[in-house]
Amino acid sequence: MKIPQDVIAQLDISGNWILCNVFSRDVVAVSAEVLGVLSFLQDSTAEKTEKKFHDAHFDIWDIAIFPNKKGLLADPTPWIRDSKKWPKVLSLTTSALISILEEKHIIVQNEKEYRKKIGRKTSLLDTHHFGNFHEQLGQKLFIEERVDPADWWVAQKFTADYRALNETLYKAIQGNFLDRFFKKTFTKKQTIVDLGCGTGFYATQMAKYAGTVIGVDPSEKYIRIAKKHAPKNLQLQVAPVGTRGSLDWIPAGSVDAVFMSDALLFYFVSPDPRFHPDIQMLFDEVKRVLKPGGRFFSLEPHGIFWLRPWLGEVDRPFTILTEYCSKNFKVTPDTSEIIKAYLKAGFVLKDMQELVPNLSYARKDARAYSFAKEFPLWWFFELGV
């Protein structure tokens, strides 16, 4: 048996140890005696280890891997600082202990086979690969909670009537920034396209300041929801955004600005690894509808956005990054990839901002505030044609 080098240990205030495989994101807490078993197990066999510790019982806490089930931007690792959040302790025989440690990838029999697991899932039901962040969370939600991940995504971001953002980092960062940006940027003489408008929340916000807003989304379901609360100057249209000719119904050179948020990432990390959407085709459509001097506003999850462990003190957070260029777990493009894609399309980069939460959020959740302030969740690009 072997302990992969991907396993890290952290001492809990209770005197127990938290073991985490940073690639599989499995987490268990164990009593200090288990470290002795692990030490013996390394380079030994399960049988010999069971023989050596044959009468013993060991404490282990099987900690949930994804507390994010309550929200995409919620603290992904509350168990690190609060043993009260751990599930009920299991007191196991050596054999049962080894079995659970293997199931959680804290120890492995065959390192070659284990390494093959690091990579994208082939489907929502694939348990042979760890998958990227979206795939891991989607599978947990669907198999364990029997929730449709698409419905869950909307519910964790918006209030039940879809008319406001929940009081999370979405509101403190994205909502706060866009509220100010729309107000200072758009005028009643302008026509704006919200590409991939979803349930229409931001399109509705834009319509307060712009003359006409055209919201476009491939989902009939989302457009149906958006229509329920759309103001008169918001037109909504179902269209297969990103396919050739999908915006042909919008005249060339007729739009002052195109806005797109939380959508381009899927052109870099496709939800289905067998399908590779063409970002240049999308950008050709954007450029075609823009007036000379028009703007493309692109707000996307940051290149370092993925659900990292929140470690460290409240005011001095640190984290563990497992990858930046690779996309096994990561779901966003890195800096040069996204900028090169814009430049290849012929856009001119006018401005770029890395968004951080507004200070008032520090009173609501100091740890979330300091973490998002240190490691931006979104970046915003202003692009000219």
Added chain:
Amino acid sequence: MADMGNKTDAELLKVGYLDEGFIDSFQLVEMIAKLENNFSIKFSAAELISSEFRTLAGLSAIIERNLSGSKK
């Protein structure tokens, strides 16, 4: 996606419809919801992640077992 045109019905039942890319995750969620509704059954987590679930023959067997109330 593999060409299925020359396969017999018996061979088609053994095709891994998920692994061969006949259905994406969005369609899979819909398909499972429809099967559960139509047959008034609920697949267990173990059934969903089983290799049996990944072929039409296996899926059909799981549904039959659920209908007869005798889970494997």
